[in-house]
Amino acid sequence: MPDQSRHDAWRAGGSYDLYMGRWSRQLAPAFLDWLNPADQLDWLEIGVGTGALSEAVMARCRPASFTGMDASEAFLELARTNVADQRAAFLLGDARAVPVDSDSVDMIVSGLVLNFVPDREKALAEMKRVARNGGTVGFYVWDYPGRGMEMMRAFWEAAVALDPDARDLAEDRRFPFCNPDGLTALAEGAGLRAVDCVAVEVPTVFTDFEDYWHPFTLGAGPAPGYCMSLDPGSQQQLKERLARDLPRRPDGSIALKARAWAVRGAAG
Template identity: 50%
Template sequence: MTSTARHDTWSAGEHYERYMGRWSRQIATRYLDWLDAPRDAAWLDLGCGTGALTQTILARAAPRSIVAIDQSAGFVAHARAAISDRHVRMRFEVADAQKIPLDDASVDVAASALVINFVPDRVQALREMKRVVKPGGLISFYVWDYAGGGMGFMTAFWKAAIALDPKAEELGEGRRFPFCTADGLKALAAEAGWPAVTLAPIQIEARFSSFEDYWQPFTLGAGPAPGYCVSLPEDKRAALKARLKQEVGGDGPVSFVARAWALKAHA
């Protein structure tokens, strides 16, 4: 693990749901509308986490089967307990995106939601996605537009954190994932041997009912910013909370853009 990844905590499903799952479910819906995958397909959900995309595939894409894998045993257990469909063959497995436990050309659609930037060798993960898709099948992923400031609620958090602790600068996703731009992601796909990709921005509004609703998930430790937040001693965490409240304008409701870049190609 690199030092900037030291707060990337992926384990407690409930906490992830509070911090990110509620938004990743919404973006998954928009994404599937854009992806326009065939019905009755065999799917791979790479880096399924607590199952935001898996569940949305079930609800909207009429799949024949889904293999959902993630490196986090806690998230896989959460997804397995939460998701079932007696009409669809489902398999949840703890595995590394860099070594997908599937045969060559064994799925119709390989999709990955908000994961690829976290994988140490992302080109290898994209090669693996291409390997497991049948000829003519769909390979696709999306990641937050960190580099373009498209993840407003994280940008505000890191701005407040850096104002109090300049060392936090290297931990912000915008700094860590500079390739999360249209050109950077296309270059990544090309490096992994993907054929010509279609790329699109996909956006939702992340609306919090109050400052507390916004702040509380940072205190649960699931994800890079929450991981950093819980690593702080109590007094520093209180100072960060006060600074962030000032940054977003007080106690009232607060709303941010949450924008992802989505890519797809036919293998």
């Protein structure tokens, strides 16, 4: 079986921010509004990335404390820069072995991360372990199998048309469980109670084709990693096909949308 994750790259925080962070910054506030947490809680975020969700928590939720964890030191460095708040601490760690005491956190959250964890069941079990009795575990992932992430869907459709072997690398093939039934089953399998799952949608509007294309050439993430693995001729073919097929507004902008599934459950 081919290694579907071979083009995943999580080292260049700034590049990933251009690719995905700007959309996550739109999504995070909507997710937190849905969670509707009380003030002065202790928070833990698993997989902070460049700090999009962390920033939103600090700005909107009045936490008593906030700990953010990620497996990439490069991402943590950027998150520390983006979230300059004395209540926030960031540490290096693995979602499958969270370096936090049991029964010590009120709110455990994760954004656009769970599908990339090799053992997501273990990660959710760890999130439940660190939660206090009555605490909340919440996370969100893109709706890959439902074609909810239109910028990625357009990229992979063009890539597969030129290279059929790219089909197995697309997120909808890699993460078929990213739908309400699959995500609810994961949360309930981890022992969470009163599990709820809703769709959260945000616009992804690119000013022009170059605004869409450039992040794919930076290598941060599965699709950009694949793009940068191509020889110059193949990459140019992919660029030209996307430039031909993507819908344009009269002003040259490209208006797409992104849908995520948000999940929450009670611990204890």
